[in-house]
Amino acid sequence: MTLEYKKIFQKWALGLAWFYLLLWPLMGITPDGLSFAPSLKVWATVAAGTAFFLFIWILKQQGRLDFFSRPAISLGRSVGKAVGALPNKLLAVAAIAALCLPPLFAGRYVLDVSINVMIYVCLGLGLNIVVGLCGLLDLGYIAFYGVGAYTYALLSINYAVPFWLCLPVAAGMAAIAGCIIGYPTLRMRGDYLAIVTLGFGEIVRLILNNWMELTNGPNGILGINAPGVWWPNWADGFTLEHIWLKKLPYLYYVILGLALFTILAVHRLNYSRIGRAWEAIREDETAAELMGVNTFRLKLLAYAMGAVFGGLAGAFFAARMRFVSPNSFLFIESAMVLSMVVLGGMASIPGIILGTLALIALPEFFRDFEQYRMLAFGGAMTIMMLFRPKGLWPAKRLGQRSEESQ
Amino acid sequence: MDFFLQQCINGLTLGGFYALIALGYTMVFGVIQLINFAHGEFFAAGGYMGVILLSFCASMGFLETHPLLCLGGSMLLAMGYCAMLAMAVEKIAYMPLRRASRLSMLLSALGMSIFLQNGLMLTQGVYSKSYPTVFTNKVLHLGNVSISYMQIMTLALTAGLLVGLNALVFRTRIGTAMRATAQDKVMSALVGINANRVISMTFAIGAGLAAAAGIMVGMYYGTVRYDMGFVPGIKAFAAAVLGGIGNITGAMLGGLIIGLVEIFAAAYISGEYKDVFAFIILIAMLYFRPTGIMGENVDDTRV
Amino acid sequence: MQRIITKALVLSALCVLLISGTAVAKTLKIGTLSPITGPYAADGNDIKNGAVIAAEIFQQKGLLKGFDKIEVVSEDSACDPRQAVAAANKLLSQGVAFVDGAYCSSATIPSSEVLNEGPIPMITPASTNPDVTLRGLKYMWRMCGIDAHQSKSAVEFMAKVLKAKTVFIIDDKTTYSQHLAEYVAEAAKAAGIQVLAHDHVNEGDMDFSAVLTKIKQANPDVFYMSLQNSAAGIPFIKQLRQAGVKAQVLSQDAVYHPQFIEKAHDAAQGVYFTFGFIDDTTEMYKTFLKAYTAKVGGQPGGYAFYSFDAAWTMLTAVSKAGSTDPEKIRAEMMKMDMPGVTKRIKFDQNGDSGSNYIIQVVKGDKFVNYYDPSTGKFY
Structure with missing residues (x-):
């Protein structure tokens, strides 16, 4: 027992010494000479912080925190059981009802962030079809989001096509883009796929940025219509009045609808014949082919279906911002969406929702850190992954991808 | 013709940088099958260490009296620094995830990349840093083609490092151990190769090469910025894949090809579409040779 | 027992006094919106610093009317439309009087829509896209030239x-x-x-x-x-x-x-x-330069100048109006005609300021x- 702790302390001390060696050259060597005070200050803060967490951890290992954690865990379990005993439909209705409430009392900021979360839920679930279900690594997913956004933006400002009509068009365009990207990549595996999809994503962004006549380049497209609805007006008899859903609460309900649709659709796909076939491809492509799965068509379908949800989210994004520019479709966004899928737990719908919540809410939560914000975010990302390597809420059915087991 | 030759030289210089960065990607990938997104950050850190050390030398007055010593010393120290940084990142962020899915490691790498980039920004400031002039910018004129001494030195150093790496991988014990681990982890562990040590070494060597590239880029282009690692990182990743990932010769070739394509696209077609052409070439090449130019893991050249 | 109660009473009375004392001090909150992380952090920090220094000098010179002190709330736009809108909404909910920002036009345009719905006046020190001011937004101004x-x-x-x-x-x-x-x-x-x-x-x-x-x-x-x-x-x-x-x-x-x-x-x-x-002979330029060198170090860049002028102009308008009512601030802004560090500050109907390149x-x-x-x- 004590020997083990000694080892841990040794490691901790070694780590801190190593950290100081890395920190000092960055902070201590200046053209004015060598200095130690500023780097020691940062180092001492970090040392104190890690010591605190180490202390908590040791207390936990020794069981000193049981008086608190045991009841908490058992409470959590019993609540879980009680909830699990309720019929699923009731739960779903309750959850949807709860989701409908926020616009009634929440402030603008909270609504705005929740709208962002739901946009990314659509994106995450769409990417989940490609990465989580079919096991194809895609680093250019944001391109479909961009295609959807620009499709709606262009149709709206050039032909004033209403939002609801554009939704299927944007989804269709994204699906076509998905097939175009999917086709040449079907022969590739793993990391070749990753770089090719990354390349396609960058190509789409660069075209958006450079094709001045169509997309107005870096200036972006302005004056996109918000979604509109015909609303019955009872004031003077019965007339249908056309209103634009510009206000955040309305937009919240629109994206809530879209997100629920996406969740339902991906859930149904997951448990359909197609979903099983995708999972078969993920687990072992050769075996799947032997069992009669048409891997060529199904992989292409995975790209197209994944792109559809990206396109839907993109069209909504354009309608919500009423402005699109290539700045929204950088590679880092693709990486973020992929992170949501992996952090949440691949192929797990509740996991991906959790992952999205974490990765969208964290940078907002860290806003008070000002310029330390992204530092904290990057660190948090790695730490979360270290503590939950399988994801926050891993899927039940998930084997090793065939390539990995080699 | 002069124009063409000049652009060739430009392309080779740029390609050399990409090749050096790509080697780190390819080696790490060979050993633990990870796309190390933080690799571009090692490159940036190398560039920064170079500017810190050289400025320090300059303020002490050593730079004018012993320029070569300063440059060599700074380069070695920066390479050592980045090797330590890479080993630390590997121990903290990748080692605990070695048994988890590869994508978990990818995410951890992305987190580390964001963390390191912002760490550089916070410790070194938001403004770019400028390299002290080590050598006067003399230019060699061959007809209308001009090569700066900086370019010659860069090319020579790049070539030297590549030859050195080849020797290390194919002639030394640690190189053999690296190749063995890349081929079969279980088998190499059975014959007594310490996998943890080999992986650490691989990270250290890859990051060292990236650091050397960082210093040379800094000196050649004059400045370093905290976010300078991101774009070259992606290009180098493309180069590594283009050459056949895990293949050292492939990475060098891939780097040179990407550099040349980029320069020629900018020179003859259009500056704004140069990256599009680089990626199109990449995709076309991979469509016909799905495992890269040199092929993946063809023989025991994989690291 | 009695004494404890007395003590408690006295203490709570003190607390109430303290709280009301701080509440009496009227704070003017102003916001900046600029990329303080990511590839444009250098320019974003220039913008932030320009506004912070403007607030400091403005207060020191005793020009602030109707308020006791200024608090600068800096938000990160990261040059990303989505995050910029979130930041704008946050600034709105924090009740800032005006916003100095943003940097990238692609962040300024969507966030200005949010702020104008608020409404909160916004002045950009850096976005030159013509559409920033040509959209007919009521509370949008631009400090940089066109x-x-x-x-x-x-x-x-x-x-x-x-x-x-x-x-x-x-x-x-x-x-x-x-x-x-x-x-x-x-x-x-x-x-x-x-x-x-x-x-x-x-x-x-x-x-x-x-x-x-x-x-x-x-x-x-x-x-x-x-x-x-x-x-x-x-x-x-x-x-x-x-x-x-x-x-x-x-x-x-x-x-x-x-x-x-x-x-x-x-x-x-x-x-x-x-x-x-x-004009490096004016009093204002010298004060700005001195404060900048003391606080940030070095010399200010182009965006710091514009951001200083932007924040200064807005503060002047708020002070003259004596309130944070956007209508009143707008009226003051439209009447504005005063020397700034980079130019003579005067706005046209769209909210563009003149230029003297x-x-x-x-x-x-x-x-x-x-x-x-x-x-x-x-x-």
Whole structure:
């Protein structure tokens, strides 16, 4: 027992010494000479912080925190059981009802962030079809989001096509883009796929940025219509009045609808014949082919279906911002969406929702850190992954991808 | 013709940088099958260490009296620094995830990349840093083609490092151990190769090469910025894949090809579409040779 | 027992006093919105610092009316439309009086829609996209100049002083740099200067050798360098000198930054810039410079100047109005006519401020006023 702790302390001390060696050259060597005070200050803060967490951890290992954690865990379990005993439909209705409430009392900021979360839920679930279900690594997913956004933006400002009509068009365009990207990549595996999809994503962004006549380049497209609805007006008899859903609460309900649709659709796909076939491809492509799965068509379908949800989210994004520019479709966004899928737990719908919540809410939560914000975010990302390597809420059915087991 | 030759030289210089960065990607990938997104950050850190050390030398007055010593010393120290940084990142962020899915490691790498980039920004400031002039910018004129001494030195150093790496991988014990681990982890562990040590070494060597590239880029282009690692990182990743990932010769070739394509696209077609052409070439090449130019893991050249 | 109760009473009374005391101090909250993380953090921090210093000096000079102190809330836009809108909503919910920002036009446009719904007045120190002010938003102003004016000054300088016959134009495909470059190309053609080429590089590039070889071959009289910021300008000018391009170099106000001289010292000599006329003899300029050097260190860059003027103007309007009512602030803004650091501040119907672009040149460690295109005189 004590020997083990000694080892841990040794490691901790070694780590801190190593950290100081890395920190000092960055902070201590200046053209004015060598200095130690500023780097020691940062180092001492970090040392104190890690010591605190180490202390908590040791207390936990020794069981000193049981008086608190045991009841908490058992409470959590019993609540879980009680909830699990309720019929699923009731739960779903309750959850949807709860989701409908926020616009009634929440402030603008909270609504705005929740709208962002739901946009990314659509994106995450769409990417989940490609990465989580079919096991194809895609680093250019944001391109479909961009295609959807620009499709709606262009149709709206050039032909004033209403939002609801554009939704299927944007989804269709994204699906076509998905097939175009999917086709040449079907022969590739793993990391070749990753770089090719990354390349396609960058190509789409660069075209958006450079094709001045169509997309107005870096200036972006302005004056996109918000979604509109015909609303019955009872004031003077019965007339249908056309209103634009510009206000955040309305937009919240629109994206809530879209997100629920996406969740339902991906859930149904997951448990359909197609979903099983995708999972078969993920687990072992050769075996799947032997069992009669048409891997060529199904992989292409995975790209197209994944792109559809990206396109839907993109069209909504354009309608919500009423402005699109290539700045929204950088590679880092693709990486973020992929992170949501992996952090949440691949192929797990509740996991991906959790992952999205974490990765969208964290940078907002860290806003008070000002310029330390992204530092904290990057660190948090790695730490979360270290503590939950399988994801926050891993899927039940998930084997090793065939390539990995080699 | 002069124009063409000049652009060739430009392309080779740029390609050399990409090749050096790509080697780190390819080696790490060979050993633990990870796309190390933080690799571009090692490159940036190398560039920064170079500017810190050289400025320090300059303020002490050593730079004018012993320029070569300063440059060599700074380069070695920066390479050592980045090797330590890479080993630390590997121990903290990748080692605990070695048994988890590869994508978990990818995410951890992305987190580390964001963390390191912002760490550089916070410790070194938001403004770019400028390299002290080590050598006067003399230019060699061959007809209308001009090569700066900086370019010659860069090319020579790049070539030297590549030859050195080849020797290390194919002639030394640690190189053999690296190749063995890349081929079969279980088998190499059975014959007594310490996998943890080999992986650490691989990270250290890859990051060292990236650091050397960082210093040379800094000196050649004059400045370093905290976010300078991101774009070259992606290009180098493309180069590594283009050459056949895990293949050292492939990475060098891939780097040179990407550099040349980029320069020629900018020179003859259009500056704004140069990256599009680089990626199109990449995709076309991979469509016909799905495992890269040199092929993946063809023989025991994989690291 | 009795004593404990008394003590508690006294204590709570003290607490109430303290709380009401702080509540009586009326705080004016102002917001900045700029990318303080990510690739544009340098410019974003300039904007933030400019506003912070404006608030400090404004308060020190006792110009603040109706409030006791100013609190600056800085939010990060990361140059990303989505995060900028979230930040704007956060500023709205925090009840700031106005917002100084944002930097990228693609962040300014969507966040201005949010702030105008608020409504909270917004003034941008950096976004030059014409649509920022042309959308008819009621509470939107712009401190930096517009491309049409700057390009006119630039071309006049090229034609009259540099006697240029040919020009090579380059931009880095951002809203600002590209738009300005297009205006310059048009104006140059109109002035009879031949535009040899209008090429582009990508932002984030570090290697410009291909395009520099092109410039060298084209051998123009003037090379017009329109880039997003000084961070792109420094390596560009260094490589340009190394490649041996002989042309005169003219650049614009986004590249204008003391960092440009500091980091590219020898290479930067003789580079011309279009920038607002800065009268370095005025009291305001001296105070600003002193406060900036004391607080941030070094010399302020172009965006810090504009951001200082933006925050200062807004603070003046709030002070004159004596409240944070956007209607009243708007009325004051429209009446505004006062000297700023970079220009005489006066707004037109759209919310654009006038401009007085002159040519400055890098000489030694400083930018030096060189030529005034409006009068045709040298300084």
